[in-house]
Amino acid sequence: MFNAVIDAPFGKVGIRLEGEAVREIVYLPDSVPSVAPDTPLARQAVEQIERYFERASAKFELPLAPVGTAFQRRVWQALSEIPPGVVLTYGQLAKQLGSVPRAVGQACGANEFPIVIPCHRVVSSSGIGGFAHHAEEGFFRNVKRWLLAHEGIPYA
Numbered sequence: 001m002f003n004a005v006i007d008a009p010f011g012k013v014g015i016r017l018e019g020e021a022v023r024e025i026v027y028l029p030d031s032v033p034s035v036a037p038d039t040p041l042a043r044q045a046v047e048q049i050e051r052y053f054e055r056a057s058a059k060f061e062l063p064l065a066p067v068g069t070a071f072q073r074r075v076w077q078a079l080s081e082i083p084p085g086v087v088l089t090y091g092q093l094a095k096q097l098g099s100v101p102r103a104v105g106q107a108c109g110a111n112e113f114p115i116v117i118p119c120h121r122v123v124s125s126s127g128i129g130g131f132a133h134h135a136e137e138g139f140f141r142n143v144k145r146w147l148l149a150h151e152g153i154p155y156a
Contacts, residue, residue, distance in 0.1 A: 001016070002026075004036065004037040004038065004046050005035040009146055010142060010146040011032075013049055015046065021066075022113065023112070025113050041063070056085070062116060064117075068110065068112070071099075074097060076111060076117045079093075079122065080118070085152045088121065104122070108122050119131075121151075128155040
């Protein structure tokens with residue numbers, strides 16, 4: 001199922017490959033068993049994600065599978081340009097893209113490559129906002145809080 005599952009400060013991270021590209025990165029609970037990387041690309045993805053956990057300014061250079069709609073890819077490109085330690089609201093990013101906040105939020109939630117494409121850097125105008133299509137409190141919002149705090153942006 002996963003080409004690698006690694007420990008993360010908030011649980012686990014699963015990495016799935018498709019051919020010579022990363023197909024998906026998934027946040028998982030601690031209860032999921034670890035899986036050693038089974039290919040050189042999986043090892044490379046693990047090393048880069050672990051480097052990010054050590055240093056929020058770490059850069060990613062991974063081949064990502066060509067997924068998503070043209071609009072989603074536009075949003076994901078804009079997300080990739082937000083530096084660590086900076087957040088935008090859904091509205092700010094929507095204005096930048098000539099769109100609306102709800103569409104941007106949906107594209108953020110559909111991001112197949114979290115951490116690598118930093119959708120956690122987009123928040124609601126009234127708080128932290130949802131994460132990975134989860135609007136309620138719990139595991140995913142806690143992951144978002146950890147990622148933001150790791151980058152020096154605490155959200156209660």
